[in-house]
Amino acid sequence: MKNECDIVQDLLFSYKDGCLKQGSKEFVEKHLTKCEECAKIYKEMNNEEDSGNTEKTEIDYLKKIKKKMKRKTKIIIFVLILLIFLIIFNITVFISYNDYAGRVEIFLEDNISEEDVKNIENIIKEVDQNAEIEYKSKEKALNDLKERFKENENLLAGYGASNNIMPASYIVKTDKKYVTEIESRFINNNCVKKITVNTETNPYVYFFWYKIYLPITGK
Ligand SMILES: [Zn+2]
Numbered sequence: 001m002k003n004e005c006d007i008v009q010d011l012l013f014s015y016k017d018g019c020l021k022q023g024s025k026e027f028v029e030k031h032l033t034k035c036e037e038c039a040k041i042y043k044e045m046n047n048e049e050d051s052g053n054t055e056k057t058e059i060d061y062l063k064k065i066k067k068k069m070k071r072k073t074k075i076i077i078f079v080l081i082l083l084i085f086l087i088i089f090n091i092t093v094f095i096s097y098n099d100y101a102g103r104v105e106i107f108l109e110d111n112i113s114e115e116d117v118k119n120i121e122n123i124i125k126e127v128d129q130n131a132e133i134e135y136k137s138k139e140k141a142l143n144d145l146k147e148r149f150k151e152n153e154n155l156l157a158g159y160g161a162s163n164n165i166m167p168a169s170y171i172v173k174t175d176k177k178y179v180t181e182i183e184s185r186f187i188n189n190n191c192v193k194k195i196t197v198n199t200e201t202n203p204y205v206y207f208f209w210y211k212i213y214l215p216i217t218g219k
Pocket of ligand 1: 037
């Protein structure tokens with residue numbers, strides 16, 4: 001019997017796969033009906049395959065979940081990138097708007113004393129001691145204008161130091177919350193010719209107009 005068991009067990013795989021010849025097949029079948037041990041081994045072989053199938057289904061299921069997760073992850077990453085972009089965009093818009101809206105230019109009358117000029121600077125500092133204040137002389141103003149109208153040089157050719165039409169000015173960079181107050185301090189000041197402040201009040205309009213549209217169209 002032991003010897004027969006060895007032969008049968010060697011043949012079991014082929015038997016299970018159905019590739020035994022009729023004679024061998026009948027031999028195995030007959031043996032299995034009378035030998036408990038081999039029958040048990042055969043049964044276990046089949047069980048293993050079943051559990052193998054279950055494993056395969058589980059793997060397929062996991063793969064599906066993984067696929068779904070991958071899609072979800074992609075969506076989450078996309079939304080995150082969008083959010084980060086929006087945050088950076090808004091920060092950029094508001095920083096550049098604050099810069100723009102906090103700019104004041106104070107044009108000075110001609111022939112005022114150095115003391116008057118200094119005094120104007122002091123008034124600005126009284127409102128905002130951290131303001132960046134740049135003095136632009138008449139000469140610099142004329143040169144800047146000539147630079148801007150380079151293509152029509154003749155237009156400004158006759159103007160020089162002796163007949164400079166441009167006023168000196170202070171260019172002030174402050175926080176936009178101080179602008180109105182700075183403006184109001186100079187309304188009745190005899191040394192000041194005029195004050196210009198930036199008037200666009202919508203940061204997005206400002207950004208699209210001055211930072212995107214104009215640079216692109218080259219105006
Ligand atoms: Zn046996």
